[in-house]
Every structure is written in C-alpha cells, then in structure tokens.
Amino acid sequence: MKLKRFGAPLAILAAAAISLTACASNEGGSTAATTSKAPSNLSGTLNGIGSSAQGTAQTTWIAGFQTDNPKVTINYDPQGSGAGRTSFISGASDFAGSDAYLKDAELAMDFKGCAAGTKGIDLPVYISPIAVAYNVAGLTDLKLDADTIAGIFNGSIKTWNDPKIAALNSGATLPSAPITVVHRSDDSGTTQNFTDYLAQNAPTVWTKPASQTFPYQVGDAAKGTSGVADATKNAKNSITYIDESGSAGLSIAQLKVGDTFNKISAAGAADVVAKSPLATGRPANDLAIKIDRKNTDKGAWPLVLVSYIIACQQYSDAAKASLVKAYVDYVASDAAQQAAAQQAGSAPLSKDLASKVSTSVATIK
Structure with missing residues (x-):
C-alpha cells in the first residue's frame, strides 16, 4: 500500500x-x-x-x-x-x-x-522509475518510444490517433480526441530527469536542453507530484510524467528500450543506476550520479530519477x-x-x- x-x-x-x-x-x-x-x-x-x-x-x-x-x-x-x-x-x-x-x-x-x-x-x-502515465478510457498497454513521447510533450503530436502513436500500437483503439498534456509548474527534479531522457534519446524532436522547468508552452501545469497526478486523473485523454510512486489510479505506458517495449520496473531503474558512473568534477564526498539514459539492457528503465x-x-x-x-x-x-x-x-x-x-x-x- x-x-x-x-x-x-x-x-x-x-x-x-x-x-x-x-x-x-x-x-x-x-x-x-x-x-x-x-x-x-x-x-x-x-x-x-x-x-x-x-x-x-x-x-x-x-x-x-x-x-x-x-x-x-x-x-x-x-x-x-x-x-x-x-x-x-x-x-x-x-x-x-x-x-x-x-x-x-x-x-x-x-x-x-x-x-x-x-x-x-x-x-x-x-531511486525510482518515472512513469509516463495517462488517462484514456479503454486504452490499455499503450506503447511509446522516446521520439513519440517527445512529440506529445512538445505539442507537435496533438491527438491520440496520430499516425506516430498508431504505428507503435497496432490493433489498439485510439480516440481522435486531443491530447491534454500535464506537466510540472514548479522547479522540479522530475522534470530535469524527464527532459534529460528526451534530450538524449530524441534529440531531433526534443530540441531543448535538460531543464528543471518545463521548456514548452503546451498543456496544463500543476505543482508537485500530487498536483500532476490529480490533474491527470481529472482530465480525460490526458498524459503526464510522474514519479512512479504517485501514479496510482493512472495507466502507465510501456517504454521502447532498444528493440523491445519494457514495462515500468523499479528493478530495471535500479540496474540502470547501478551501471551509471558518478559525475565528474564534483566536490569531495559528493555522490552525484550521471545516469546512463541510453542503457538498453534487458528490462532496463532509463527514464529514472535518483x-x-x-x-x-x-x-x-x-x-x-x-x-x-x-x-x-x-x-x-x-x-x-x-x-x-x-x-x-x-x-x-x-x-x-x-x-x-x-x-x-x-x-x-
């Protein structure tokens, strides 16, 4: 619980x-x-x-x-x-x-x-995986890759039945409804990790650098983990990024890692962190970690926050x-x-x- x-x-x-x-x-x-x-x-x-x-x-x-x-x-x-x-x-x-x-x-x-x-x-x-969580009636087992997530959250993919989403979800019933993007309004480490993942894995679509404030003018904004969770639960056809611990009551997309789609996993997130190096140039006794966002090991979840x-x-x-x-x-x-x-x-x-x-x-x- x-x-x-x-x-x-x-x-x-x-x-x-x-x-x-x-x-x-x-x-x-x-x-x-x-x-x-x-x-x-x-x-x-x-x-x-x-x-x-x-x-x-x-x-x-x-x-x-x-x-x-x-x-x-x-x-x-x-x-x-x-x-x-x-x-x-x-x-x-x-x-x-x-x-x-x-x-x-x-x-x-x-x-x-x-x-x-x-x-x-x-x-x-x-250590926790970041979920791409959504609220779309009847849609289960949504599959997304980094480019598509980037397109959704920068506003270039506007509807749920967009061809880029459909191509990853053969056989799924995708509504023609507009996508409501929900992002953090505050200075957020979760946003930093989410945008860092997209900047490294979808650089031709996500053209902004990693940032602790959400960099695009799209969708609705809410403060804190509970804020984006509540906003997504209360808005039909919505999607957000959120620490997995706050995602109860929402569906979570599978993430394309390498050639496979992985389900969210704390173990997969932990393995990515364990294989990531410490950041260089830091003060003595500082343990900042440079997360390997391109880890494609079996079960890996590189959309992770430390x-x-x-x-x-x-x-x-x-x-x-x-x-x-x-x-x-x-x-x-x-x-x-x-x-x-x-x-x-x-x-x-x-x-x-x-x-x-x-x-x-x-x-x-």
Whole structure:
C-alpha cells in the first residue's frame, strides 16, 4: 500500500513508537522501518524541504528513525526539488531533498547553514522509475518510444490517433480526441530527469536542453507530484510524467528500450543506476550520479530519477551535523531502503552505493 502525497509539512513529533505508527497510518498506512536497538540519546530538530517524489519515503524514514530516536523531531516539507535546494542554500532548512544534484552555479553560492568556505554534498538515497502515465478510457498497454513521447510533450503530436502513436500500437483503439498534456509548474527534479531522457534519446524532436522547468508552452501545469497526478486523473485523454510512486489510479505506458517495449520496473531503474558512473568534477564526498539514459539492457528503465539528500559537508552547528549524520546513515540502511520500497515502490540502493553513501556521511562534520 502506498502513502498519499500531501502538501503540508511533515511534522512527526517525538513520541512513543505507537504514536508514530498511528501518525504514519493516518497518512496512508506507512510501516516504520525499525531496528531492535535501544532508543538513543540524540535530541533536537531537523527541518528538510524538497522533493515531492521523496514524500512517501520521507514519511516512512522519519517514522522509523524517530522510533529509535524519540527525542528527535524531523519535519519534511515536500515543496519540490528546486525549493528544497534554494531553502537549503539560504540556510532556511537543515537538509534538502532533490531529484537533481546541485548545479555548478549553486555550488558557487554561499551555503548559509554550512561552515564558512564549505559546501553542500549530494547523497543519493532514493531511486525510482518515472512513469509516463495517462488517462484514456479503454486504452490499455499503450506503447511509446522516446521520439513519440517527445512529440506529445512538445505539442507537435496533438491527438491520440496520430499516425506516430498508431504505428507503435497496432490493433489498439485510439480516440481522435486531443491530447491534454500535464506537466510540472514548479522547479522540479522530475522534470530535469524527464527532459534529460528526451534530450538524449530524441534529440531531433526534443530540441531543448535538460531543464528543471518545463521548456514548452503546451498543456496544463500543476505543482508537485500530487498536483500532476490529480490533474491527470481529472482530465480525460490526458498524459503526464510522474514519479512512479504517485501514479496510482493512472495507466502507465510501456517504454521502447532498444528493440523491445519494457514495462515500468523499479528493478530495471535500479540496474540502470547501478551501471551509471558518478559525475565528474564534483566536490569531495559528493555522490552525484550521471545516469546512463541510453542503457538498453534487458528490462532496463532509463527514464529514472535518483533523488538526493543534500547536506553540508561541514555544518556551522555541530549539533545539527550529528543529527543529519545519524538520519542520513539510517536512510541509507537496508531496513530503511526496504521500507521505502514497500511504501513508495522505489528501488533500494545497491550494497555498493549504500556503502558509498555511508562512507560519505561519515565525513560530515
């Protein structure tokens, strides 16, 4: 069972495990990822802002972490990746959730909550396939390739029975209705990953570079994962791109990868990430991943996002550093990753990547 998205801040207050479980249940049935160790003496408050794609996973992680650390309060507000990075850089939050790693221009800024002269580092904690989800009565098993997706979302393919869609869906009943495109209105890491996939795989159709804001004037816009999900559910003959965890109630297109059409798969997304290199030219202990969007291995899903917790390499407040280190190290643990997989449909970090995250987290001061 998957948790609902929500726009209000997450504020799971320090309380007994029963209270935490009840709070998670009210949000849609989250099961805390707990361990058997005795509660710690860590105390304090952490505030995070960012990725709405991480929302369900953050709910699950916070509940599990606070079961073991009942004196800690963690708040997470899923305003979107761009808002998360901006808030973190300005010092308005202690960490950010982001579906895109820090850009060079952002790394050149002054990080107000970090020790003087130090920067934020990107720590991958959440892997999820991006779904091309649609709401068309009677249409199942839709098949799309990168060029056709690009044509739909740039507005050049305008109706569902367009010859380019029909050619990929022999025997399907395609309505003559106009396509309603739904895209993100906010600065979104999901948009960054979606447009990066199209820029690399359909460059003659998608002529814009990868961007965290949707680059074409087409269709309807909505904020956040829940916003585009609701807009697509409420509009007949509509289509959107969305983190798979938010796609419940919508149909999901198959994606042409190489010569085959693949169904969406967290395992296929995880395999693509595992085979992708780290980005070069990054700060020490930064684990930004350069996703291989052209992976055509069997079952691969290269339309994938890697979402990060962005933390200071060194905090100006040592107490915050201790809390962040403990929380992110927990998030990267197998227990927390498996819990997020159960609730959000995400792919657990590989052992190798989880180990790299843990090693980087240990350097936070």
